[in-house]
Structure formats: C-alpha cells, structure tokens
Amino acid sequence: MTPAPAVTAPATAAPATDARALTGKRRIAFASFVDENYLPGFLALLRSLALTNPGVCEDFIVLHDDLRPASVARIRALHPRVTFRRVDAGHYDSYVKGDQDNYLVRKAYFILDVFRIRDYDTVITLDTDMVVLGSIAELLSLREGLAAVPQFFYGQHKLNSGLLVIQKEYLTDEFCARIDEIGRSGAYELDKHDQGILNALLDGDFVRLDAKYNFVKRRLSGDLPVPDDTAILHFTGRHKPWQGGESGYEQAQERWREYRMSDADLQAAFVARGGSPHRDLLVHFGTPHVERTGDVDTARKVALAHIGNGDYQAAVDIMERVHIPVDEAWPHEVYGHALMSVSRYEEARAQLLLATAAPNRAATAFARLAQIAWVHGDDATARKYALQGLTVDPTHRAARIWHQRTLSMPEQAQGSPDQQLAHVAFYMDRQGNAGDKLLPESVRLAFDPDTTGRRWLSVHAHRLFDEAALERVNARRGLVIGGGGLFIPDTMPNGNSAWQWNVPDELLERIEVPIAVYAVGFNAFDGQSYRAVRFRESLRKLVERSAFFGLRNHGSIEKVRAMLPAHLHDKVRFQPCPTTVTRQLVADWRDPVTRDDTILINAAYDRAGLRFGHDYGYFLAQMAQAVRELGELAEVQCVAHSLDDERIAFDLRREHGISLPVIPMYDFGNDAIRELYARTKLVIGMRGHAGMIPFGCGTPIISLISHPKMAYFLRDIERPEWGVSVHDRNLAAVLVERSRELLADHAKTVADVHGRQQELWRITQANAAELRTVLGS
Structure with a gap:
C-alpha cells in the first residue's frame, strides 16, 4: 500500500456533548448506490459481506433514487444497521456526460453523493456488482487519505472507483465543490463517469490498495479461477451474473452464485459459522432462524449475544421460545445467566442446577449459583457452590472469586x-x-x-x-x-x-x-x-x-x-x-519532597470493542512508539489497576519487542496506592481513576481517552489538553509532546494540578456544609 498526500479541509465537528466527540472513536460506514436493476447484485453483496466477515457490522448507507418498499424490506432483512438516503438526482443533470439520455449513465454519477455524508469518519463504498470473498479488516483499519485499487488497464496513476475508502477530510463541502466543477466543465474522461471525475480531480493522489480488494473480472478472462487471496471480486462490464453472466468467466460467476440464496439459507449458514460473529449480526440472523426452527443451540448463541450487549430481557425472551432438553447443559446455563440478570432468581437457580450435570458447564453453573446465594446474603450456600465449582475445575476464576468473597470478613458495625x-x-x-x-x-x-x-x-x-x-x-x-x-x-x-x-x-x-x-x-x-x-x-x-x-x-x-x-x-x-x-482529605498528608524518575502508563481492556473499535492495532503501535520516546524522559512502567491491565505489557513485548516493568496495583492497599501515585512524575492512564487518583495526590496526568468520563473530568478542571483520544491520528507524537511540556517545568505543572484541585475542594467543602445539615454531624 503506497500512501499519497491527502486533500484537507475542515470536517464537521460533532456536538460537544456527543460521546463520540469526546472519545474520538471513529465512526465507519459502508455505502452503495442501489436501484431496482442492480438490487439482485446488492443483495448478493450483503450476503457475502455477512458470511465472509461475520465479525464486521458497521452502518451500511444505501444511496438510492427510488426503491420500492418491498426492495427496502429485502435489504433490511440482510443487515441490522442499514440506513437509506435518497440522492439529489437533479444535482447531476448539470454535469457534462457522454450520453445524456442513457439512464444508466445518469445513475453512474449518483454514488458521488457519498461525499456529502458528514456523520462518519470513514466511508467504504462498494459497487453493487461486487461480492466479498475474504477479510476486509485492513480496509477498516485505514485512517488517512482516499484509498482505492489502481485500474487494471491504466497502470498506477488512475483508480478504479468500485471500491473507495474515504476519510473525513474528503467528506467536505470543498471537495464536493471540486467534484461539481469538474463534472460541469466536462474536463474528464466522459465515458468513465464518476470514476473519470475522481481521476481528473485526484490526478493520481490516492492511497494505493492491493488488487485483491477490487479484483476485476477482466483479470480472469479465459475462465481462470479466482485467486485464493481475493477479498473482493468485481464484475465490471455490461454482463452481470444475475442477468446470465458472460462466456469465459464461469468460475468467477460461480463464486457470485454462492451468495444467491434465500434469507432462510443465509440465516442458517450464518449461525452455523464458528468463530466470534458480531453480536448484532448474530441477533439479526439468529432470531428469525430460532423462530422458524426452534433450534436450541442457535437460541443459546443469540441469548449470549444479547447478554453481551446488556439486553438481558431479550436473552430471556429468546430462550423462552425454545424447548431445552434436560440434558442440554449449556442452554440451561445461559438461560440461568439471563434469568438471574433480570432478578428472576428462583427460575435461574433451577436452570443452573440442571446445567451442573455436565462436566464442561458445571464449574460456570456452580459459580453462578454461588453468585445468586451471595446476592441474597447466604454466604454459607455461596461458599458451598463455589467449592463445588472449584472441585470440577480448580482453575475456574469466577468460582474462586466467589469463594474468596465468602471468606473475607465483612466490616463489623461497632458503634451506636x-x-x-x-x-x-x-x-x-x-x-x-x-x-x-x-x-x-x-x-x-x-x-x-x-x-x-x-x-x-x-x-x-x-x-x-x-x-x-x-x-x-x-x-x-x-x-x-x-x-x-x-x-x-x-x-x-x-x-x-x-x-x-x-x-x-x-x-x-x-x-x-x-x-x-x-x-x-x-x-x-x-x-x-x-x-x-x-x-x-x-x-x-x-x-x-x-x-x-x-x-x-x-x-x-x-x-x-x-x-x-x-x-x-x-x-x-x-x-x-x-x-x-x-x-x-487524608489526615497529615505530606506532598513528596522528591519524586521517582518514572512515568506510569495504564491501559484498560474491559469492553475492549467499545474502547478501541477497529483501532487496537494502531493504538498499540502508537504506544510502542511513545514508550520508546518517553523512555528518554524517565523510566516508563506499566501500572495495572486490575489483572487485565497487564495486557499492554504482554502485547508490547509480543508485537513490538518492548519490555515494561509491571506494577500490580491490584495487590496494593489504599495507602500504597496513594503513595505510589504521589511520588511518580507523570501518569498516563486510561482508567478514570488512573487519572483522578494521581491528580488527587498532586501528580500531573495525561488521560488516554476511550470513555467519555475521562473527557468529562478534564473539562471540569478546564484542562482538556491533558487528554488524548486512543484513536488520535498522531497519538504517539501528541503523548510525547504533552509529556515533555508537563515535565519541562515539573514544579510549575504540579502547582497547576494543585490549583485545579482547589476549585474541586471548594465545591466539596460547600457540599459538606449542606450534608452536615441533611445528615447531622
């Protein structure tokens, strides 16, 4: 892939209260122009995308000029996050065209409406005569420029517009105006339509993708087989597979026909796949499959997807639609999990007891039974169930946690x-x-x-x-x-x-x-x-x-x-x-006279998909670069608030050869937590309290923002510049630059932290006076 300079223009900003504006998380969408003639091709495209990339579920924008309600319904059945936008067809009538009266030529320009989209950071366009055959993860990770595959017949200078990966700097009024100027002047290859306009405008200035992402049919002339690494196959030319195809391309057309199936067959094929399908897709395809077949295993998968999305009642509902055989332990366990999550504890207990009969589900079922008992204050029963779980599997983490929780001595109320x-x-x-x-x-x-x-x-x-x-x-x-x-x-x-x-x-x-x-x-x-x-x-x-x-x-x-x-x-x-x-607040607090020459880094991994989206590989690479440069300023160490936080140290070592000392703060007592944060020079943290605790101890912070609450806090102390999104295009450079600034005059920075803290303390004291009246002293 060869990068090219981008055409820049200010993008439309999200509202200040919008969570995405605060976290910087990229919004990604697919887009296609669809009409009734090309609808069969688009339906095959949607099926192929779901079956070959089951873990991908981004919004899909359907640009159209007049789709029938039945066609809209057929499209909706194939994607859970499809949206429809009518193009301004008349806008393109002023363009100079090779054949003004050909309706197909007129519609060829309508895909250019994609550049009028303003609510996404990355838009991937797909022609409706394409099928997806392999992973497109690389396309989702692209972050800069306008990317495309060069044309097969014209060398590297011109792009094929069947697939475009468009970043937000191109989704602007300025870029649209330049498209209009070329279209109305006719200063482009008229027989290439939208593609001609883009090539005239860009003049070779685009990011070049491997041909496998837009593998045109013409490469297979003579009925050659489709290469195994082809990710997207494009049926360019007049003869489309749904219209009978073209002689000399039978093997390619057979690949397209693999995705000409009924909705029921698609649903069955999707739920039969292994791996980790996207929860929304699993719910979308699995729910009608369960309704049609009553399949217990699919119901279990759909229920787990609902549980993962936090929709526990929906998980209960799907399990209530099927008959679970007594000896099917896993569905009973999932049903029990869903029931306990909506506080139907007695029913949950019955389901989980059934699940304990199978050795491969027993430990988890016993751990959930222990949890229910603990929730009800019955530590003795909770301990019994937890021990039963550990007997089945001595390494079972949840069973061990519940067992330890029942052993810890609760705080005893001692006074009046x-x-x-x-x-x-x-x-x-x-x-x-x-x-x-x-x-x-x-x-x-x-x-x-x-x-x-x-x-x-x-x-x-x-x-x-x-x-x-x-x-x-x-x-x-x-x-x-x-x-x-x-x-x-x-x-x-x-x-x-x-x-x-x-x-x-x-x-x-x-x-x-x-x-x-x-x-x-x-x-x-x-x-x-x-x-x-x-x-x-x-x-x-x-x-x-x-x-x-x-x-x-x-x-x-x-x-x-x-x-x-x-x-x-x-x-x-x-x-x-x-x-x-x-x-x-802490009695007899003493600010440190000297500090350790350290920078502490914390990263969080709970709900990683919500934190990183498709950008974790990018984040890790940027952190590797930052750690190398920060090491010139102080010793960089990983501080783990929880066991999972240690992952950044493992991943940096495995992927980038960087070793970081790990501080297991999850093992610390409260005084030790405060002491460590008070004596370091700088904390770069992703967890909320990896920012707030060191700040409260008087230590400078930079927040790695993957959750709105981080930005909320920095906004409250009027220091938004102390935060950087984990999705920032220049994450490493920004981290290093801001770290240098904060460390350059450390005493001044610490004084600023103390000053910011004073306003929070003033508010806390005022509230304390009111609370003394409310609660009594």
Missing part, C-alpha cells in the same frame, strides 16, 4: 446505630480494581475522618436490598450512596434497578432516613445503552427520595438530567469524586 451512616458502595475484592478498592474509603473521608465500622455500616451495592437491609439502614442516621460509576448497566446486572445498586422500588420508597447520593458517575460507554424504562423509573425514584444528589462530573449531570422530568433537574448537582481531592 444512631451515630452511624449506612454506605452503599461497590466493595472491591482482593486483587480487584485498585480504583474501586480506594473509592469507599475516599467517600467516607469526605464525611468523617473515621472510616471504620464505628461510624459506618457497609451495604454492598450488588447484594439484594431486602427487608433485613432496609431495617438496618433505617436504624442509622442516614444513607450515603457512592462513589464510583454506579450508573452502569452491566457490571453486575439486576432487574430491580437496572443499575448497580440492586434495590427494588418498593424498598427504596420505604427508606426513612435521609439519602445522599455522593459523587456517582454515569459510566455508560460510547455505544452502550441501558434498559431505558426500568433504569429511568429507578433513577427518578432515587432522585425524588434523595436529600442530596451529587454526580462526579458535569457530563454525568447532563446525561442524568436528560432522563428526568424537568422539575427534578435542579436536584442534580456537581460533587467531584473525592479521590480528586485526596491531598485535602
């Missing part, structure tokens, strides 16, 4: 109940996420220097809030809920609230003591959604019942207010995460 606050939080296990481990203590420090059971009653957010829990809470002087990103749907799903606190509405309404929601975050990723109705109802009740409702950034405030009736908006206010003011 009327002098205590109840505290709903996610209490992290040993070797759990370091940031979540620190959070409960940090929240308590904002209320009382004594963070022990003398002043606090711990209420684990993930345990079912039942009558006994209600009685314990109502015996205290108040209830604090926070901190952390509790407004997230999938860490420990339940059907009672659809967020992290497993509280039924009727029990929430019976809480008699004042409720303070403190520094909670709305933590949905870009592309992640809640079960809207249940979450909104629970959220509204919580806001109504709360005497204080503080969210940890203004981005979360905007999101939550949008889900509430207008009369509740003013109750939602700003309360910074207490980790960001650690220096003010």
